[in-house]
Amino acid sequence: MGDRGINAMKLTRLSGSFRRFIGIGLLIVAWQALATFNVINPFLLPPPSRLVATFWDMLIDGSLLIHAASSLERVVVGFAAAAAIGTVLGVVLGWWPAISEQLIPVVEAVRPIPPIAWTPLAILWFGIGNAPSYFLVFIGAVFPVFINTFAAVRGLDRTQVNAALCLGAGPRLLITDVVVPASLPVIFPGLRIALGVGWMCVVAAELIAAQSGLGYLIQQSRMLLQTQVVLTGMITIGMIGFAMNAGMVWLERRLIPWKAGGPRS
Amino acid sequence: MSERKDVQISVRDVAKRFDSRGADEGITALSAVNLEILRGEFLVLLGPSGCGKSTLLNLIAGFLKPSSGSILHDGAAVAGPDRRRTVVFQEYALFPWMTVQQNVEFGLKAQGMPQRERRGVARDLLSVVRLSGFEDRYPHEISGGMKQRAAIARAIAPSPDILLMDEPFGALDAQTRVLLQEEIARISAETGKTIVFVTHSIDEAVFLGDRIVVMSSRPGRVREIYPVELARPRVAAMRVDAAFRDLVDKLWTSLRPDWRAETGDVAQPA
């Protein structure tokens, strides 16, 4: 015990987080080496050093940020619409079985259609610009939100609802203070998944139906034969997606403190 | 004896059937139940598990509707749950997303009481159930006994006419259980509220009740009603009174056949 024990603990923790980067480090070194010795064609797969330089240049001249900002704006709008409509629909259908019996088959029929398959219709309906991207993000994100909300409301603890009713809760208080918070631990992971799906959808939409954004950037760069920009765009997409997920996980911990541990009630 | 009975809840010829999804015609949980609950009394529903105690309590609360018969509260039919009859559940049913304080405030918020005012009322109630200092904890951060105290405070907060308690101490360890029995005896004496208390513990029934309604199963019905001739407030020392022991023995004898049936021990006659 004592100092040495604590130091040893720190050391193992340090080497633990270090070990996580060994794999990715080795990959980058090998990739760089293969390019340097001309084993892989640097046009088809530019080496990491080239990507870092490109990333830096595009960061400095602002082009990367402008494209990222367009993509983010689209995902935020589409996701917000999906979150609002998905939760309302989930609560309504979860609460009134008579309505859900009619509508669930419709939902289940539409849900298996991949969001990308909606692209032609989206362009037909909304033209080129932000609108088709909003729509495609919405289509991709609304189902995970709806499904989780619906399941959460269906799985409500009847005793908790009864408790609220006998304490005099009216419909509004019941929804805002009982149904929604009781469902939040199930709804929130749905929102997180929806944001991830939405992010994929916005990039897919921009490949075809936009004049800006990270998807547009990689598509344009492919036509200009700038493979290093394509990869830089892809890496940026990955990093932003990772950050959004981490942000949602953080938000989930903040918003649902009672989930921290222990059994329910 | 001769004074007019002040009936608060009247259960009239109530039956309750549950439709089962199976082929048979469902379960008759209660049949021909008649019961009058007097204002201010502590009424205990006692019987083996499955005899319909919770069903009767849920009917009185308004969570369920009788299949036939009627339930009147001060002469008017019970149409659904309302805050004149609040419930304390065995599994607490606290809202895990609210602090203890917010849980207790819930019924007051439902009435539209301003936040400042309800904060004061909830704090006073939490001190009545000896939970001062735990206002800002979440339910998962406190013990089972404390959860049930919080649930009792929450149920008293909207000033109900009647407190309905469904095996409230059933999930607690023996020591906590005895402490909370004394606590609820004290609260009942101090507030004078009508309490309907479900239990399958004979000791608990005798310690707490003014009257004990013994129920029997299949179908659930009221078998007998025993008055408890012990002074109020009930204190721990009464558990060794001769009157206390006598009534416990009497109830044991009365309930033994039912319990034998429940454990499948029917081969040997009593």
Ligand SMILES: Nc1ncnc2c1ncn2[C@@H]1O[C@H](COP(=O)(O)OP(=O)(O)O)[C@@H](O)[C@H]1O
């Ligand atoms: N919602 C329900 N659906 C079907 N059967 C039920 C339901 N609730 C209770 N029962 C049945 O009614 C009977 C009485 O149950 P209950 O009132 O919970 O008894 P107790 O509280 O005395 O243990 C039992 O046979 C039980 O299986």
Ligand SMILES: [Mg+2]
């Ligand atoms: Mg029960």
